[in-house]
Each structure stands twice: as C-alpha cells, then as structure tokens.
Amino acid sequence: MxxxxxxxxxxKDIKEKIHTGVLPxxxxxxxxxxxxxxxxxxxxxxxxxxxxxxxxxxxxFVTRWxxxxxxxxxxDQDGQIRAYLNxxxxxxxxxxxxxxxxxxxFTCPYHGWTFNQRGELIGIIAGNKVYGEELDRxxxxxxxxxxVETYQGMIFASLNPDVEPLxxxxxxxxxxxxxxxxxxxxxxxxxxxPHRWLxxxxxxxxxxxFGGDPYHVAMSHRSTVELGISPQDPMYASYGYxxxxxxxxxxxxxxxxxxxxxxxxQGLPEELWPEFEKNLTAEQRDILYRxxxxxxxxxxxxxxxxxxxxxxxxxxxxxxxxxFRTWRPLAPDLIEVxxxxxxxxxxxxxxxxxxxxxxxxxxxxxxxxEQDDGEIWTRVEDASxxxxxxxKDVHYNNVLNYLxxxxxxxxxxxxxxxxxxxxxxxxxxxxxxxxxxxxxxLLSE
Amino acid sequence: MTIRxxxxxFLHDEAFLLDERRFDEWLEMLDDSVVYRMPMRVTxxxxxxxxxxxEMTYLEETKQSLITRVNRLKTTSAWAEDPPSRTRHxxxxxxxxxxEPEEVHVTSYFHMLRSRGSxxxxxxxFGKRSDVVKKRDGNWRLVRxxxxxxxAILGMRNISNFx
Ligand code: FES
Ligand SMILES: [Fe+2]
Numbered sequence: 001m002x003x004x005x006x007x008x009x010x011x012k013d014i015k016e017k018i019h020t021g022v023l024p025x026x027x028x029x030x031x032x033x034x035x036x037x038x039x040x041x042x043x044x045x046x047x048x049x050x051x052x053x054x055x056x057x058x059x060x061f062v063t064r065w066x067x068x069x070x071x072x073x074x075x076d077q078d079g080q081i082r083a084y085l086n087x088x089x090x091x092x093x094x095x096x097x098x099x100x101x102x103x104x105x106f107t108c109p110y111h112g113w114t115f116n117q118r119g120e121l122i123g124i125i126a127g128n129k130v131y132g133e134e135l136d137r138x139x140x141x142x143x144x145x146x147x148v149e150t151y152q153g154m155i156f157a158s159l160n161p162d163v164e165p166l167x168x169x170x171x172x173x174x175x176x177x178x179x180x181x182x183x184x185x186x187x188x189x190x191x192x193x194p195h196r197w198l199x200x201x202x203x204x205x206x207x208x209x210f211g212g213d214p215y216h217v218a219m220s221h222r223s224t225v226e227l228g229i230s231p232q233d234p235m236y237a238s239y240g241y242x243x244x245x246x247x248x249x250x251x252x253x254x255x256x257x258x259x260x261x262x263x264x265x266q267g268l269p270e271e272l273w274p275e276f277e278k279n280l281t282a283e284q285r286d287i288l289y290r291x292x293x294x295x296x297x298x299x300x301x302x303x304x305x306x307x308x309x310x311x312x313x314x315x316x317x318x319x320x321x322x323x324f325r326t327w328r329p330l331a332p333d334l335i336e337v338x339x340x341x342x343x344x345x346x347x348x349x350x351x352x353x354x355x356x357x358x359x360x361x362x363x364x365x366x367x368x369x370e371q372d373d374g375e376i377w378t379r380v381e382d383a384s385x386x387x388x389x390x391x392k393d394v395h396y397n398n399v400l401n402y403l404x405x406x407x408x409x410x411x412x413x414x415x416x417x418x419x420x421x422x423x424x425x426x427x428x429x430x431x432x433x434x435x436x437x438x439x440x441x442l443l444s445e
Numbered sequence: 446m447t448i449r450x451x452x453x454x455f456l457h458d459e460a461f462l463l464d465e466r467r468f469d470e471w472l473e474m475l476d477d478s479v480v481y482r483m484p485m486r487v488t489x490x491x492x493x494x495x496x497x498x499x500e501m502t503y504l505e506e507t508k509q510s511l512i513t514r515v516n517r518l519k520t521t522s523a524w525a526e527d528p529p530s531r532t533r534h535x536x537x538x539x540x541x542x543x544x545e546p547e548e549v550h551v552t553s554y555f556h557m558l559r560s561r562g563s564x565x566x567x568x569x570x571f572g573k574r575s576d577v578v579k580k581r582d583g584n585w586r587l588v589r590x591x592x593x594x595x596x597a598i599l600g601m602r603n604i605s606n607f608x
Binding site for chain 1: 517523525604
C-alpha cells in the first residue's frame with residue numbers, strides 16, 4: 001500500500017518501524033513531513049537563539065531566526081534580555097536587518113514607526129494627525145516571542161506560550177551542560193560571531209549525526225587518522241558512554257580505551273581546575289577529567305561538540321573547545337548551520353586563542369573534520385529523493401538501519417548521573433530515541 | 446618587467462596552481478612565516494561600523510596548518526575533495542598599494558567558482574584579498590594574506606579550497 005498523504009496512519013506505521021530499529025528513508029526529503037515538523041516541533045518547542053555574551057551590554061542586539069520567524073534579541077537598558085518578532089507591527093517590514101549591533105531604538109524604514117528596547121511604539125510619523133488620540137499605541141508594540149528562558153547563559157525561545165519550563169524540557173541534559181557550560185563561575189563566552197553556511201541536506205541527518213553517530217568517525221574522518229592526528233585504533237571513537245536522555249536529547253562521552261587520560265580535564269588550563277571543584281559535583285568532575293570528546297544533540301536541532309584538536313601536524317598540541325550549532329531547516333533538503341565557538345571566560349588569552357584556532361581548524365565550515373561531514377550529508381540527501389525511496393509504503397524495504405546495539409547492549413546499572421547510559425558510543429540508542437520522540441511530536445494533537 | 450607585472454604574474458600563477466591542484470607547488474610560493482586568514486563578514490547598519498569580524502575566521506592558517514591541509518588532500522579519505530572539486534579562481538582588479546624593491550602590498554578581487562559532482566550547481570565565493578608579498582632569495586613569496594568574503598552566509602557546504 002502506498003500512502004498518498006502523510007496522515008496519522010502513515011505516522012503510526014513509521015513509529016512502529018522505529019520501534020524495530022529502522023526508519024523510512026523518505027522522511028529525509030518529504031515536503032509534508034517538513035511542514036509537519038515546522039508546525040508540531042519547531043513552533044512548539046524551545047529553540048536556541050543565542051548566548052548571553054553575544055549581547056553583553058545594554059543596547060546590544062543580534063537578529064536570529066526560529067526557522068522562518070525572524071527574531072530580534074537584545075539586552076535593554078536595565079540589563080534584561082528581550083526577544084521580539086523582528087517584523088514591524090504596522091505593515092510587517094523586517095524591522096532590523098543587521099546581524100548585530102547596538103541601538104537604543106529601532107525605526108522601521110517603511111513608514112517610520114519607532115520602537116524602543118522594551119518594544120514600545122514610541123514614534124509614529126504624523127501620529128496624532130493621521131490616527132488621532134484614539135490609536136492605542138500599547139496595542140501596536142513589537143510582538144514578543146512568547147517565551148524566553150536561559151540556562152547557563154544559553155538563551156532559548158519558544159513560539160508556544162504554553163511550552164513546558166526550559167528546565168523541564170532540558171531535563172537531564174542540564175547535568176551534562178553544566179560540565180561544559182557551568183564548570184567555571186563566570187561561564188563561557190562566544191568568540192566573535194557564529195559561522196553561518198548552507199548545506200543541502202535534511203536537518204535530521206545532521207542532528208542525528210551529532211546526536212548519536214560516533215560510528216561515522218572511523219570512516220568519515222579517516223583522513224585525520226591517516227595524518228596521524230587521530231588514534232590508529234579503528235575502534236577509537238567507540239570507547240566511552242552513550243547516554244539517552246528524555247525528550248529526544250542525547251550525549252556521547254568519548255574516552256580512551258581504558259578510560260584513563262594523559263590530558264586531564266580535556267587539557268583545560270590548570271588555573272581553572274579549582275573552579276571545577278567549586279562548580280561541579282564529584283561525578284561531573286570525574287567525567288570531565290576523563291573525557292576526550294563530548295558530542296550530542298539537544299532536541300530538535302541544537303547540536304554540540306567539545307573535542308580536543310590541533311591545527312598542525314601530529315606533533316602539535318591538542319586544545320579543547322566548546323562548539324554549539326543549530327541546524328535551521330530551510331526546506332526538506334536545505335539547512336542553514338549557525339555555529340558558535342565558546343570558551344571559558346576566565347581562561348587565559350593564550351588558551352582562548354589556541355581554543356579558537358582548534359575550533360576553526362577542525363569544526364568551522366573549513367575545518368578538516370567539518371568539511372567531510374557537509375559533503376557526506378549532502379550525499380545522503382541527494383540519494384533520498386527518488387521513487388524507490390519516496391514510496392510511502394513503509395512495508396516495502398525502503399528503510400534505513402538504526403539497529404546497532406539493539407537488544408545487544410545493556411544499560412549500565414550503576415550510572416550515577418541522569419539518563420540511561422550504555423558502555424559504548426557505537427550504538428543507535430540515541431538515534432532511536434531521537435526518532436521516537438520526533439514521531440511522537442508529529443503525532444501529537 | 447615592472448614590479449607590478451611580476452606581482453600580477455605571481456597572483457595568476459598562484460590561481461593556476463590551485464586550480465590545477467598542484468598544491469605542493471602552491472605551498473612553495475608561501476613564505477614559512479605566512480599569516481593566512483579569512484575573517485568573517487557580517488551585515489551591519491552603516492552607522493554600526495566595520496562589517497568585518499576579525500576575531501572569528503573561516504581560515505586562520507600558518508604554513509604548518511596549510512601543509513597539514515594539503516597533506517590531508519593526499520589521504521585516501523578526504524571526502525570533501527574526493528571526487529575532486531573543479532575550481533576556477535578569477536583574480537582581477539589588482540592594485541599595488543605600496544611598492545618597494547623587496548616588499549609589495551597588493552589588493553585584488555577574487556571570484557572562486559566551484560563545481561562538485563555531476564550537477565549543474567555552481568558554488569561560489571567572492572571578495573577582496575589584501576596581500577603582502579616579499580622577495581626571498583630572488584623570488585616573490587606570500588607573507589600575509591587576508592581574504593574578505595562578501596557574503597555573511599556562505600552558500601556552500603564547506604570550505605575545502607584555498608583562496
Ligand atoms: S511597515 Fe513599519 S512603519 Fe510601516
Ligand atoms: Fe563528523
């Protein structure tokens with residue numbers, strides 16, 4: 001049977017498939033799925049829109065997008081963070097087209113309505129003459145993004161006034177975010193501005209890659225092994241833990257084979273170590289002490305990676321960085337990547353510089369690792385549009401394989417941290433959980 | 446030949462070697478001390494000041510890191526360039542900003558077109574380059590290059606090429 005539309009029956013069939021560890025390939029390219037995703041996921045959930053350090057001073061602003069909703073994010077004169085729909089309330093013109101800057105007021109170029117940092121309409125050209133006293137200006141203030149909340153400096157926004165509190169949404173992920181974002185009292189800061197580039201792929205391909213796919217490292221990134229920058233052991237990216245969290249979130253903590261390390265705390269500067277004592281629990285410290293890479297995804301499309309890399313040859317020292325990125329879905333087959341390089345505010349200038357170089361060289365759009373990811377995700381998308389793949393009959397063998405570790409790998413019973421942890425990173429547990437949550441959202445009323 | 450002619454030839458030779466994928470020969474044109482950067486462009490209002498963000502770059506390279514990049518292209522698994530891209534670097538509007546017998550400051554416009562795979566899609570990066578070229582043992586060598594892209598969002602899946 002082939003479905004003509006993606007209705008509840010089709011979605012339930014997909015759900016059943018996911019429970020058996022497979023996923024119909026056409027969900028990577030289908031227009032109806034894409035539209036459902038925008039409505040049932042992106043318009044309802046929390047979306048990452050920026051970091052507090054990007055709008056450090058009163059008047060600082062950045063413009064961002066929640067898929068197709070333009071967002072004006074700013075810090076007002078009182079230091080409060082505010083987010084508005086970046087569209088004039090008069091006739092809808094995009095109010096601010098700069099990526100960033102500092103402004104007290106925003107004047108629309110169409111007819112000249114002016115808004116202040118609190119979103120209030122404070123100026124109308126010939127206002128009283130043309131509208132009279134009866135125009136209630138408070139009704140024509142900038143439209144607020146319904147919910148804005150932060151965690152460890154990370155600013156999230158939701159178009160849904162009834163969304164659960166951010167704390168609840170992040171759930172166990174907070175515990176792991178703390179290790180990367182909350183280990184020093186003054187937290188992290190964004191370096192410069194985020195990288196932005198387009199990749200012809202589906203957002204789930206990249207989210208799933210960061211979220212649950214350390215398996216790809218051995219082949220996709222083999223060039224770094226050939227160069228002697230990554231370990232020769234073909235299983236190197238499998239060692240460590242894969243942790244499945246609620247709401248489709250997941251994180252991999254990659255370690256060395258025996259779990260020991262020659263670079264405690266990912267090589268973070270020793271002067272910061274006392275800070276870890278202060279800000280992290282013993283369990284969190286133990287993980288940070290031994291971790292080689294943190295990589296994961298916060299549902300739906302906020303991915304992160306915190307590895308150690310170098311920019312030179314095999315003899316160059318490795319430096320860690322924290323990279324968060326969003327995969328903004330522009331079409332079923334197109335994403336805009338927005339990628340932030342972050343570093344501990346209290347680290348030395350020397351470390352910050354090395355950390356930045358390490359990020360640009362490995363995971364910026366020209367990074368030696370990132371390059372190959374973008375290339376291959378494009379190849380997945382390009383091969384996911386044809387007839388055989390598009391057949392909506394999910395009973396036909398047009399499904400992709402998410403079977404790794406299913407029924408074979410048991411969770412760690414003594415895991416003293418949030419989530420269900422497995423003793424390997426080569427496992428599709430996060431991916432299955434990601435797609436289960438995804439299809440549940442699509443099925444929700 | 447005037448110094449200007451020599452510099453124009455230098456820039457054209459560089460582009461030629463890059464497009465022919467003769468990367469080792471291209472590396473020889475770079476001084477060991479080369480500082481090779483590609484900062485970010487952002488969209489700003491006129492009164493918002495400079496729209497180049499120097500603290501973040503697409504490329505922040507030394508001779509060593511460029512050698513590593515070239516060596517990577519020689520591995521069996523640099524998928525971004527396997528199958529290889531077809532590129533054309535068009536270098537124009539060469540302007541000598543400062544000329545001394547052994548040191549020249551030069552700006553040029555670049556337009557790199559890239560074709561990957563068997564599609565008609567054309568990927569491109571364009572902008573201005575600001576270079577310092579010095580004479581070393583009788584040969585011109587690139588000592589400093591800053592690449593200013595014109596786009597605030599790159600329209601391609603990655604940067605796996607040099608400019
Ligand atoms: S649309 Fe903004 S003032 Fe008319
Ligand atoms: Fe990757």
